[in-house]
Amino acid sequence: MTTHATAHHDDHHDDKPHGFLHRWVYSTNHKDIGTLYLIFAFIMVCVGAAFSGVIRTELMKPGLQFVQPYFFNEMTTMHGLVMIFGAIMPSFVGLANWMIPMMIGAPDMALPRMNNWSFWILPFAFFLLLSTLFIPGGAPAGGWTMYPPLSIQGGDSVALMVFSIHLMGISSIMGAINIIATILNMRAPGMDLLKMPVFVWSWLITAFLLIAVMPVLAGAVTMLLTDRYFGTSFFNAAGGGDPVMYQHIFWFFGHPEVYIMILPAFGIISEIVPTFSRKPLFGYQAMVYALASIAFLSFIVWGHHMFTVGMPLGGELYFMYATMLIAIPTGVKVFNWVSTMWGGSMTFEAPMLWAIAFIVLFTIGGFSGVMLALVPADFQYQDTYFVVAHFHYVLVTGALFAIIGAIYYWWPKWTGRMYNETWAKVHFWWSAVFVNVLFFPQHFLGLAGMPRRIPDYNVAFADWNLVSTIGAYGMYLTPFMFFFILWHSKKHGAPAAARAWEGAHGLEWTVPSPAPFHTFSTPPVIHDEDLAHGDVSH
């Protein structure tokens, strides 16, 4: 039997390196590097949340009580950069590292030494970025989008920010190359492309997006750097440049970036929902094609982030229509998840709860996305709290909820221990309530006329801001809950079976829990019934 043979074989040379330095700093093991990514992302979530704490506390009531407006702008900027590049993206890369080799029957990532470098660049990138808080002139304060001319009015934080983004870009590109090389070259015999788990598909497509757009971002910020320090005028109107050109370049990166942060989440949900519905994923091939269509469309819709810059009518119409098309493949995904649940035999363990919350709340974020695509309405919504609500629904209750669901889902495989289901349910319901208290009122604020990125506001906006801040304070407890639940499980959790969930399919569940340090050193013999999707006929 595959499971047994693999386990036995792996035990034979389960030679974890000894000593902290050798185990973690020199690591070339995909599981250890995955763990490093996830720990790093967890720390960054806490840092980013602390920044948002400053924002929400200052916005609790009208008048400035705690910080100067400039520092407030530093906080909004750093919150965005840290959460996007430090929390969400590394979390997904960590999950990819842990799971992709185990899901396709590969012994490790294709390029293990580069894998080590991909990770260890990140702490230095964020050291540069976070150090700007302590230099003269303070941290970047021009928004995470770094629009010139404002973004280059700052002090030397501009240079540190640009170099840090270069490093993040190098890290992401190397990670993406590694993932593509692994998926295309290291699949076990019998793991056809159209038998791969949807999570692996989602990452294959995401990795191509990363390779395509991270260099674009690097180029854009390099032009900011030379405008700031070397007298070029790429974006300086007085020198013949064009500030709007920056926005076109930035959003050519930025819109695919949005999908880089959500496609792996789609993959995760497509793993969790069939498992706890005990029914195969509905419309597997449609799901794969939908992922690919969304990825393709992401390259041709960037203008919808900048409807108010004064593009010609034809351009605005094009970007509106193209953007609306995204609703079709996204709708297919949502309908297919619901159809997977339909006719199943559902149980509601923590991963499933997070997945269901994802489907509902991400869809709400999608609805506001459709509304934002309508250009005349966008003229009202643009740069208001309506937009803030929209992207927090897709990024927090979307991406982050999927990540938390994934951690609960694969935790027994990683550690060999179950978590406490009751506490996990408390963690879930607490988060589900407070995240909506936090973000739903921001729709109202935006529609009532409150711009984003302001430290103070008219008293008419006071009530919903207070509600939103209460929601935020509720959410600040959740990282502690999560940490405690996982720590407790690691120490005292009940042992997990190899197939930790009754309805789970896929190669990762054929190896013991915890997964040995080396898995699939010899390729497994794949039985189609082990796979979530062993039948390529549909």
Place this chain on the structure above:
Amino acid sequence: MKAAGSMQGKLGLGVALTAVAGAAHALAEPWQLNMTPGVTQTSREVYDLHMWGLYVCIAIGVVVFGAMIVAMVKFRKSKGAVPATWSHNTVAETIWTIVPILILVALAWPATNIMIKMAYTEQSDMTVKITGYQWKWGYDYLNVGEKPYHVHFISRIDPRSDRTRELRSGQDPWAVKDKDYQGVERNTYLLDVDHPLVLPTDTKIRFVVTGDDVIHAWWVPQLGWKQDAIPGIINDDWTSIHEPGIYRGQCAELCGQDHGFMPIVVKAVPKAEFTKWLDEQEALATKADAPAASPTAAPSAP
């Protein structure tokens, strides 16, 4: 116009909400939930489009979330549900690919009509130039009909709001009040300026919008649009305000430390009153010999 008209017919509830919300309120209300219809034809069409989009989303939400709830109630293992083994259905998949396309067309159609009208800035009766500065607005009245004007002034946050918004000022934001156009006292904290932009009602006014230093965005929600004010670029827009009143807005593009403190106030007055006011300002502006002195020529209230 046609599309919006037929849409209003379809959206009885939207119209009812419009009436309840009251178009004349220039300021947000505490606990306000929704956009207001505004005071121009454009803003009302934009509002109707917003409501149409919202209703479509709610309808889809009811169907999708309803199906999820039914599934979660019916197909529970604890109720002895036995999992089915099917995993595709071509008819269903075709339907839910085609139907969204039709829904999107139903949304895009009115949006396109409104966009075409909003983009038509020609045949305007007068032109005002708007310039964003860190952190104030500059207004130039360029012409009314064929007649050129030279009226220019700077519009800044009012001193009371400005004092109150200082860090730990100890002053109460709730105490910053002013009379609105109807003479009712309303809170104007951070939404009042020293010199409002005075405009005539029922006149097609063309705006040319630019920025001096960084990118700003000129936004008065009651007019139904915002426009980025970008250095080196001139954008144009138009409005025609139906009701006299005081309409308040703010800069909507992050522009530095005082981004939150560069409000916009539009004072819409009947045409005759406007012409009288503008001619007075023109006399003051042309009296000052040096054009450089004109920015300091503060307009008096009409």
